[in-house]
Amino acid sequence: MQTDEQDASNRVRWRCRRGMLELDSILTDFFDRHYHVLSFNEKALFEQLLQLEDQQLFQWFLSENLEGADDFIPIIQLVRELHP
Amino acid sequence: MTIVNETYDVIIVGGGGAGQRAALETASSGANVALISKVFPTRSHTVSAQGGINAALGNIDKGDSWECHMFDTIRGSDYLGDQDSIEYMCSQASRTVIELEHMGMPFSRNEDGTIYQRAFGGQTLDFGKGGQAHRTCPAADRTGHAMLHTLFQQNVKAKTRFFHEWFAIDLLKSGPQKVSGILAMCLETGELRVFHAKAVVLATGGAGRIYASTTNAYSCTGDGLGMVYRAGFPLQDMEMWQFHPTGVAGVGCLITEGARGEGGILRNSEGERYMERYAPIQKDLACRDVVSRSSALEMKAGRGCGPRGDYMHLDLTHLPQETLQERLPGISDLARTFANVDVSKEPIPVVPTCHYMMGGIPTNKYGQVLTQDKLGKDTFVEGLYAAGECACVSVHGANRLGANSLLEIVVFGRAVGHHINDHIGDIAHEKNAEFDASLEKALGRVGFWRQGGGGESIDEVIQDMKKIMQEDFGVFRDGKNMQEGLAKLDVVRRRLAHASISDKSLAFNTRLVSAFELENMMAVAYTTAMAALARKESRGAHSRVDFPDRDDKNWHKHSLAFEGDRASTRAVNMQPNHVDPFPLQEREH
Numbered sequence: 034m035q036t037d038e039q040d041a042s043n044r045v046r047w048r049c050r051r052g053m054l055e056l057d058s059i060l061t062d063f064f065d066r067h068y069h070v071l072s073f074n075e076k077a078l079f080e081q082l083l084q085l086e087d088q089q090l091f092q093w094f095l096s097e098n099l100e101g102a103d104d105f106i107p108i109i110q111l112v113r114e115l116h117p
Numbered sequence: 118m119t120i121v122n123e124t125y126d127v128i129i130v131g132g133g134g135a136g137q138r139a140a141l142e143t144a145s146s147g148a149n150v151a152l153i154s155k156v157f158p159t160r161s162h163t164v165s166a167q168g169g170i171n172a173a174l175g176n177i178d179k180g181d182s183w184e185c186h187m188f189d190t191i192r193g194s195d196y197l198g199d200q201d202s203i204e205y206m207c208s209q210a211s212r213t214v215i216e217l218e219h220m221g222m223p224f225s226r227n228e229d230g231t232i233y234q235r236a237f238g239g240q241t242l243d244f245g246k247g248g249q250a251h252r253t254c255p256a257a258d259r260t261g262h263a264m265l266h267t268l269f270q271q272n273v274k275a276k277t278r279f280f281h282e283w284f285a286i287d288l289l290k291s292g293p294q295k296v297s298g299i300l301a302m303c304l305e306t307g308e309l310r311v312f313h314a315k316a317v318v319l320a321t322g323g324a325g326r327i328y329a330s331t332t333n334a335y336s337c338t339g340d341g342l343g344m345v346y347r348a349g350f351p352l353q354d355m356e357m358w359q360f361h362p363t364g365v366a367g368v369g370c371l372i373t374e375g376a377r378g379e380g381g382i383l384r385n386s387e388g389e390r391y392m393e394r395y396a397p398i399q400k401d402l403a404c405r406d407v408v409s410r411s412s413a414l415e416m417k418a419g420r421g422c423g424p425r426g427d428y429m430h431l432d433l434t435h436l437p438q439e440t441l442q443e444r445l446p447g448i449s450d451l452a453r454t455f456a457n458v459d460v461s462k463e464p465i466p467v468v469p470t471c472h473y474m475m476g477g478i479p480t481n482k483y484g485q486v487l488t489q490d491k492l493g494k495d496t497f498v499e500g501l502y503a504a505g506e507c508a509c510v511s512v513h514g515a516n517r518l519g520a521n522s523l524l525e526i527v528v529f530g531r532a533v534g535h536h537i538n539d540h541i542g543d544i545a546h547e548k549n550a551e552f553d554a555s556l557e558k559a560l561g562r563v564g565f566w567r568q569g570g571g572g573e574s575i576d577e578v579i580q581d582m583k584k585i586m587q588e589d590f591g592v593f594r595d596g597k598n599m600q601e602g603l604a605k606l607d608v609v610r611r612r613l614a615h616a617s618i619s620d621k622s623l624a625f626n627t628r629l630v631s632a633f634e635l636e637n638m639m640a641v642a643y644t645t646a647m648a649a650l651a652r653k654e655s656r657g658a659h660s661r662v663d664f665p666d667r668d669d670k671n672w673h674k675h676s677l678a679f680e681g682d683r684a685s686t687r688a689v690n691m692q693p694n695h696v697d698p699f700p701l702q703e704r705e706h
């Protein structure tokens with residue numbers, strides 16, 4: 034039987050699907066390589082982040098401008114640091 | 118598992134610009150409309166479009182006109198575009214853009230308050246004689262995002278019912294040429310549901326993922342095309358794929374044509390501005406197919422950049438800081454993240470990358486899906502419409518002009534809506550034995566993946582398909598390679614029939630979705646390969662080494678590909694309604 038945790042993880046992976054190739058690439062890559070080792074809180078933050086708009090994520094992941102990122106700054110920085 | 122049935126007037130599959138525009142048109146005139154999208158609608162691929170949307174508003178060039186726009190589009194299409202559809206699109210462009218402005222879309226402005234317009238490739242004044250036109254209306258560098266959000270708000274207001282994170286699996290037919298619904302799956306629960314409708318609109322976007330290198334997001338897998346193909350209807354002009362000259366090497370991310378519009382220059386390993394040789398007039402802003410092919414020729418001639426000579430340089434180092442910051446802010450960031458390049462100091466490594474599918478589901482200018490009877494006569498499929506990148510209406514013919522696609526999706530999304538509104542009263546919901554048989558068949562596909570096991574994993578099948586498409590059906594095409602490519606693809610296609618997925622879960626089973634998507638991509642890839650091998654000429658994006666010239670006598674026609682390897686053709690429409698037809702001419706660059 035599928036556990037709730039697996040369901041949640043599948044859901045998060047699907048939501049890494051975005052409208053932009055750049056975000057698909059950054060987020061899916063991060064998910065596949067690092068999501069499973071994140072803490073409970075980091076996982077929750079990552080999932081909340083995925084609810085935001087593509088343009089917003091694009092700005093935070095691709096520019097120096099983290100305006101408005103507030104609580105998300107640690108997870109954004111982690112994703113950026115780990116991007117190959 | 119019992120299957121829930123739901124009934125709507127209109128089912129729209131796809132929440133990008135085309136699907137949302139069609140939804141808005143039908144919902145706001147009182148129809149009961151459901152829009153199904155595998156991702157949240159504002160995460161549709163339309164959100165990627167940066168550059169803008171074309172309309173001859175004449176805000177910068179007072180002499181611009183929709184007729185000039187029509188001429189450029191026909192010429193850009195290498196005369197494969199249908200002139201009645203192109204006429205309709207260009208004549209509706211200004212009112213469509215102004216309509217979006219009135220809905221609240223935040224276009225960039227000139228100092229006098231009018232909509233700003235920038236230069237894009239292939240745009241001319243005075244029917245090719247008056248120099249570069251400025252016809253592209255941007256909303257900063259986030260035009261697609263602005264459009265989607267504007268349409269989404271309007272749809273919420275019009276009470277369109279959204280089913281997001283639902284995956285459409287197959288069309289359900291109630292007659293040989295009649296569609297009366299779809300089978301879809303809820304991603305969250307794995308539940309299957311039958312949606313009955315008087316009209317089904319496919320607006321599922323492009324399919325660039327069939328190539329190894331593409332600018333397209335992961336969701337662009339040609340699902341609508343797969344559904345149409347399996348239903349026994351044809352796909353049109355599948356050999357016509359646009360390769361964008363400037364995808365970041367190794368990643369695919371697109372550097373917008375705006376970068377060259379603002380003065381960026383392509384250079385080879387000798388630092389030469391090679392486009393001056395290939396297109397002395399339009400240079401770096403020549404049509405995309407011309408620029409892509411020129412880059413490929415340079416690489417073949419050993420003038421590619423880097424240790425392996427496998428990319429070109431896009432040079433922005435001479436542009437003023439203000440231009441980079443104000444007009445092209447995203448480009449600097451992209452180059453830094455994906456190529457580790459500071460654009461003010463170094464050129465960006467770029468390659469021709471699969472960008473846009475000109476072919477697709479054939480429709481007339483009302484968006485009705487077309488098929489052919491055994492005698493080759495056009496007929497339409499009752500209850501089935503298509504709009505946007507998945508459709509081939511055909512306004513782009515053999516080559517799309519930049520910023521014509523956002524225009525197409527809203528113009529024909531609305532046209533579909535109009536046609537449905539005018540005819541929905543005459544259509545009845547239909548559920549008969551044929552419908553049940555068609556549902557059985559669709560459920561059989563689901564069962565194959567859900568219950569099957571022990572076969573090869575789909576991952577290798579996907580990789581092999583992409584590799585063949587990239588190598589044998591990319592920018593350069595030649596009969597021998599394509600023949601071999603088609604044979605290899607046929608083997609890969611057969612392997613898919615024995616593949617399986619190990620994940621049998623219900624909730625968000627992304628493997629199952631990938632399997633469905635792969636079946637759809639395989640239909641797209643296979644019809645592309647068949648049609649590319651069959652078209653023995655070079656036209657627009659379809660460039661063959663062994664047939665380097667355009668052959669109007671034998672090939673001025675659309676290609677059609679059906680399931681079961683049946684092929685056919687259709688005449689190109691040369692009969693616009695309000696202006697004289699534009700006769701065939703050689704393209705000059």
Ligand SMILES: Cc1cc2nc3c(=O)[nH]c(=O)nc-3n(C[C@H](O)[C@H](O)[C@H](O)COP(=O)(O)OP(=O)(O)OC[C@H]3O[C@@H](n4cnc5c(N)ncnc54)[C@H](O)[C@@H]3O)c2cc1C
Nearest residue numbers: 131132133134135155163168169285322505506520522523
């Ligand atoms: C990087 C990039 C930049 C571009 N820039 C420009 C530009 O500046 N100007 C321009 O004119 N054009 C541009 N284009 C092209 C243009 O963006 C697209 O052609 C256009 O947005 C396609 O819109 P659409 O509505 O047809 O499809 P999409 O926006 O791709 O939407 C497809 C929809 O279908 C849904 N869907 C697909 N399959 C299924 C299924 N099986 N079940 C349920 N839902 C499904 C998806 O969820 C999505 O909602 C650009 C393209 C790219 C790749």
